[in-house]
Every structure is written in C-alpha cells, then in structure tokens.
Amino acid sequence: MLNIFPADMTLKLQRFALLPLLGVLSMPAQALDLTWSGFGTVGFAQSDKSYKYQRFIDDRGTFKRDTIFGGQLDARLSPHWSATVQAKLAPSDHSDTEWQTSLAWAFLSWRPSDDWLIRAGKIRLPLMLNTENNDVGATFDFARLPQEVYSISPLTDLVGLGVSKTWFGESMDWIAEAYAGKVETNWRYYGREMTPFQGAPGSWFFPYNVKSAGLVLTARSLDHTFRIGAHRVAVTRDGAKIGQPIVKNSSGIYQFGSGGDDKLIIPLFTAGASIQLPADIRLIGEYAWIKVDSSTSEGLDRWGAYLALSKRIGDWTPYVYYAKAKSRDSALSKYQAINGNVVPLPYAASQKFFADIIVPYDQSTVALGATYRLTPSALLKAEWSQADTGVASSLVDAPSGGDSANRQINVFSLSYNFTF
Numbered sequence: 001m002l003n004i005f006p007a008d009m010t011l012k013l014q015r016f017a018l019l020p021l022l023g024v025l026s027m028p029a030q031a032l033d034l035t036w037s038g039f040g041t042v043g044f045a046q047s048d049k050s051y052k053y054q055r056f057i058d059d060r061g062t063f064k065r066d067t068i069f070g071g072q073l074d075a076r077l078s079p080h081w082s083a084t085v086q087a088k089l090a091p092s093d094h095s096d097t098e099w100q101t102s103l104a105w106a107f108l109s110w111r112p113s114d115d116w117l118i119r120a121g122k123i124r125l126p127l128m129l130n131t132e133n134n135d136v137g138a139t140f141d142f143a144r145l146p147q148e149v150y151s152i153s154p155l156t157d158l159v160g161l162g163v164s165k166t167w168f169g170e171s172m173d174w175i176a177e178a179y180a181g182k183v184e185t186n187w188r189y190y191g192r193e194m195t196p197f198q199g200a201p202g203s204w205f206f207p208y209n210v211k212s213a214g215l216v217l218t219a220r221s222l223d224h225t226f227r228i229g230a231h232r233v234a235v236t237r238d239g240a241k242i243g244q245p246i247v248k249n250s251s252g253i254y255q256f257g258s259g260g261d262d263k264l265i266i267p268l269f270t271a272g273a274s275i276q277l278p279a280d281i282r283l284i285g286e287y288a289w290i291k292v293d294s295s296t297s298e299g300l301d302r303w304g305a306y307l308a309l310s311k312r313i314g315d316w317t318p319y320v321y322y323a324k325a326k327s328r329d330s331a332l333s334k335y336q337a338i339n340g341n342v343v344p345l346p347y348a349a350s351q352k353f354f355a356d357i358i359v360p361y362d363q364s365t366v367a368l369g370a371t372y373r374l375t376p377s378a379l380l381k382a383e384w385s386q387a388d389t390g391v392a393s394s395l396v397d398a399p400s401g402g403d404s405a406n407r408q409i410n411v412f413s414l415s416y417n418f419t420f
Contacts, residue, residue: 032075032076032077033075033076034073034074034075034076035073035074035075035076036071036072036073037071037072037074037419037420038069038070038071038072038419038420039069039070039071039072039135039136039137039138039417039418039419039420040068040069040070040417040418041066041067041068041069041137041138041415041416041417041418042063042067042415042416043063043065043066043067043137043143043144043381043413043414043415043416043417044061044062044063044066044413044414044415045057045061045062045065045066045143045411045412045413045414046058046059046060046061046062046411046412046413047059047409047410047411047412048409048410049407049409050399051396051397051398051399052396052397053387053395053396053397053409053411054147054395055091055096055188055203055397056091056096057411064091065091065144066137066143066144066413066415067090067091068088068089068090068135068137069088069089069090070086070087070088070089070104070135070136071086071087071088072084072085072086072087072105073085073086080110080111080112081108081109081110081111082108082109082111083107083108083109084105084106084107084109085103085105085106086103086104086105086106087101087102087103087104088101088102088104088135089101090102090135093185093186093205094186094205094207095205096188096203103122104122104124104135104157105121105122105123105124105157106121106122107119107120107121107122107123108120108121114166114168115165115166115167115168116163116164116165116166117162117163117164117166118161118162118163118164119161119162119163120160120161120162121159122157122158122159123157123158123159123160123162123179123181124156124157125155125156125157125158125179125212125214126162126177126179126214126216126218126227126229127153127156127216127229127231127268127270127288128145128149128150128227128270128272128286128288129225129227129272129274129284129286130145130150131150131156134150134156136417136419137379137381137415137417138377138378138379138417138418138419139419141310141317141319141369141371141381142308142319142321142367142369142381142383143367143369143381143382143383143385143413143414143415144383144413146286146304146306146308146321146323146365146367147323147325147365147395148304148305148306148323148324148325148361148363148364148365149286149287149288149304149305149306149323149325151304151325151395152268152288152290152302152303152304152325153233153268153288153290154185154186154187155183155185155210155212155233157183158179158181158182158183158210158212159181159182159183160179160180160181160182161179161180161181162177162178162179162181163177163178163179164176164177164178171221172219172220172221172224173219173220173221174217174218174219175217175218175219175220176215176216176217176218177215177216177217177218178213178214178215178216179212179213179214180211180212180213180214181211181212181213182209182210182211182212183210184207184208184209184210185207185208185210186205186206186207186208187205187206187208188203188204188205189203189204189205189206189356189357189359190202190203190356190394190397190398191203191204191352191353191356191357192352192356192397192398192399192400192401192402192403193348193349193352193353193400194349194350194352194353195353196353199349201400203397206237207237207238208235208236208237208242209235209236209237209238210233210234210235211233211234212231212232212233212234213231213232214229214230214231214232214268215229215230215231216228216229216230216270217229223275223276224273224274224275224276225272225273225274226272226273226274227270227271227272227273228270228271228272229269229270229271230267230268230269231267231268231269231270232265232266232267232268233265233266233267233268234263234264234265234266235263235264235266236262236263236264241259241260241261241262242260242261242262242263242264242294242296243260243261243264243293243294243295243296243297244256244257244259244260244295244296245257245258245259245260245295245296246295246296246334246338246354246357246358252341252343253341253343253347253350253351254338254341254350254351254354255350255354260295261294264292264293264294265293266290266291266292266293267290267291268288268289268290268291269288269289269290270286270287270288271286271287271288272284272285272286272287273285273286279311280311280312280313281309281310281311282309282310282311282312283307283308283309284306284307284308284309284310284321285305285306285307285308286305286306287303287304287305288303288304288305289302289303289304290302290303296357296358297357297358297359298327298328298330298331298334298358298359299327299331299332299335299358299359299360299361299394300327300359300361301327301328301331302325302326302327302328302331302361303325303326304323304324304325304326304361305323305324305325306321306322306323306324307321307322307323308320308321308322309321315372315373315374316370316371316372316373317370317371317372317373318368318369318370319367319368319369319370319371320366320367320368320369321365321366321367322364322365322366322367323364323365323366323367324363324364324365325361325362325363325364325393326361326362326363326390327359327360327361327362331358331360332360332362332391332392334358335355335358335360335391335392336391338351338354338355338358339351339352339355339392339403352403355403356394356398359394360391360392360393360394361392361393361394361395362389362390362391362392362393363387363388363389363390363393363395363396364387364388365385365386365387365388366385366386367383367384367385367386368383368384368385369381369382369383369384369385369413370382370383377418377419377420378416378417378418378419379416379417379418380414380415380416380417381413381414381415381416381417382413382414383411383412383413383414384410384411384412384413385410385411385413386408386409386410386411387407387408387409387411388407388408388409389404389405389406389407389408389409390405390406391405392404392405393407396409
C-alpha cells in the first residue's frame with residue numbers, strides 16, 4: 001500500500017521546513033522587501049450517481065472537491081537571497097470529513113547568478129506541467145487537472161533541496177532541475193464492504209515515509225513548453241511491512257500471506273508538452289508511468305495520459321480533453337479473480353476488501369469546458385465530463401454490493417478562481 005503526508009507531519013520536518021521563515025522573521029524589518037499574494041478557488045461539482053467519485057463528488061453536489069484558499073509571503077533578503085512561505089486551507093489529506101490548514105511551501109532561495117537557483121526547505125516538486133501550480137486554479141483553463149495523470153503521484157511536496165540550471169537561448173530556454181528530499185504522506189484506500197478497522201464500508205488512510213529524488217529537463221519559449229523527468233521514490237512505513245502478499249489458502253479464500261517488503265523502490269517517469277498552434281489554438285499532452293512492485297497495491301503500477309485542445313476567443317477559452325489511466329493487465333486480472341471469488345457468506349466481505357486494496361485503475365474521461373476571464377486575475381470555469389470505467393477504477397467509491405466496473409459517470413462543475 002502507499003500513502004501521503006498528513007497535516008500533523010512530524011515535528012522534525014515541521015521545524016526544518018520553517019527554517020526559512022524563522023530566518024526571515026529574525027532580520028530587521030528595513031532589510032526585508034516583503035510581497036504578499038493569495039489565491040483561491042470556490043468550486044461546485046455534481047455527478048449523476050449516488051456514490052462518490054474522486055472522494056467527494058456525487059448527485060448531491062459538493063464544494064469540497066475543488067475549493068481551496070491560500071496565501072503566500074515572499075521576502076527578498078538581498079539581490080541573491082529570498083524566502084517563500086505559503087499556507088493553504090483545503091480538504092484534509094487524511095480524512096474525508098475534515099478540512100485542514102497546512103504549510104505548502106517554506107523554503108529559502110539562493111540565486112548566485114541568473115542561470116542558477118538553489119532552494120532548501122519545503123518545496124514543490126517539478127513533476128507534471130502544472131504540479132507546481134496545481135493549487136492555483138487561475139493559472140490553467142481546466143475546471144480540474146485530469147486525474148488520470150495528476151493522481152498518479154500522491155507526492156507533490158517534500159522537505160529537501162532543489163537545484164536548477166538555465167541555459168538561455170534566442171528562441172528557447174533550457175532548464176535542468178535536480179531535487180532530493182523526504183516527507184511523511186498519506187494514501188487513501190476505500191473498502192466498499194469493510195475496512196481493516198471496522199465492519200462498515202468506508203475510507204481509511206495509511207501514512208508512509210517517502211524519500212524522492214529526480215532529474216527534470218524543461219525547454220520553454222514564449223509559446224511552447226516541453227518537459228521530461230525521471231524520478232526515484234523510496235517508500236517505507238514505520239514498524240510495518242508494505243506490499244504484503246495476498247494468497248489463496250487451502251479453502252479457496254484469499255488472505256494476507258507472510259512476508260512483505262521493508263522498503264519499496266518506485267521509479268516514476270513523466271513527460272509533457274504545451275504547444276501553441278495557429279489561430280490561438282493550444283495543444284497540451286502529458287504522460288506519466290509509475291512502477292510499483294507491491295503484492296498488495298499492485299494496481300498502482302500504471303500509466304496515465306491525456307491530450308487537450310483549447311482556443312482563446314477574446315475572454316473565452318473553450319477546451320476539450322481526453323484522458324486515460326490503466327493498471328497493468330496482471331493487476332487487473334488479479335483484481336477480477338479476487339473480486340469474483342465465490343466463498344461462504346461470512347468470508348464474502350473480506351474478498352471484496354482484498355480486491356479493493358489491489359487499487360486497480362482502468363478508466364477514461366472526456367471533458368468539454370470553457371473558461372471566462374472576468375479580469376486578468378479572476379476566472380469563471382464550467383465543465384461537463386464523462387468518466388467511463390472498464391475492469392475497475394479506484395477513483396470511484398464503489399457502492400456496497402456492487403463494484404466500479406463498467407460505470408459511466410457524468411460530472412458537472414462550476415468554479416470561481418482568483419489570485420491577488
């Protein structure tokens with residue numbers, strides 16, 4: 001299984017991430033050049049199904065899926081040194097019912113020259129094209145970023161070091177970024193019949209310790225952006241094995257077997273391009289592939305991709321995209337074998353539980369939407385999307401007595417996005 005860091009991260013990491021802020025506050029006020037900014041999204045989403053999709057969306061409608069508020073303080077300490085702190089309010093990453101405030105960024109930057117940048121503290125990772133700004137809805141046109149791709153890595157921030165080098169060209173700049181760090185994070189699971197801790201269906205979260213390092217190369221001009229990255233993620237869990245095997249016993253019932261791993265090494269590959277075409281048409285495509293050698297959550301071993309077209313027409317930007325995510329065939333076959341296992345009634349719920357923790361993905365989405373720019377810093381967005389599942393999709397909280405296979409979910413979204 002896999003997880004992401006809760007708001008109550010360890011005290012040691014909190015102190016380390018706050019070092020840039022503490023250093024800024026200790027300086028004389030006259031030595032600082034302070035800049036405040038903020039951002040937010042007030043978003044409503046509703047589907048045509050009674051069960052949850054993407055944690056919160058159902059036919060009753062919700063503001064929790066997309067709503068977020070944040071504030072940022074940038075302090076220029078000298079021509080070469082600066083500090084950044086960003087806090088945000090959003091739905092909890094370790095509970096489906098709570099909201100949480102968290103420290104998203106807290107880092108110190110050193111720019112010894114125009115072509116070098118070094119950051120230390122809690123930093124955002126250079127993964128997908130919009131990972132670094134995925135909380136700021138006013139910076140992209142989609143009502144929400146395609147989850148077939150953007151859910152492939154639960155890790156977006158870590159406490160560590162990032163170094164980038166830029167080569168300036170006449171028409172294109174090249175940027176190489178290397179980073180390394182660690183964080184405690186949470187991964188969400190959903191059991192349609194039971195959880196490990198109670199008889200009732202529901203979600204649960206496991207914390208994991210994650211160390212990640214990567215190298216990313218970006219080519220950027222005024223009109224185009226290209227990015228490719230390779231990342232190595234090491235995952236452990238305090239006092240527990242991960243990837244514990246699921247085996248079939250002599251009675252034909254699936255259960256946990258002995259063994260498991262103390263650590264999982266997970267490679268992640270990312271690629272993306274944003275290309276300006278004639279007639280103010282923009283083509284965006286992204287691809288991500290992650291390899292998870294876990295006997296339990298092997299459905300996380302998957303690829304995701306999307307292709308989008310948008311056109312700027314005055315203050316309007318209509319768009320369309322198609323996205324798909326798919327676990328490897330062996331994981332989907334394992335899910336089907338466990339999910340369809342016929343056992344005596346007292347064991348039926350446990351078989352659905354073991355199928356659910358495979359965490360399978362086999363889903364595609366088509367979306368049509370439009371963005372209207374009220375001001376240079378405020379956008380209205382409206383979108384219709386239709387998700388279609390194949391064997392199963394862990395983005396769907398399947399109803400009790402059923403599963404997530406062969407589902408068609410229509411989602412209607414409306415949001416107001418702003419920066420200041």
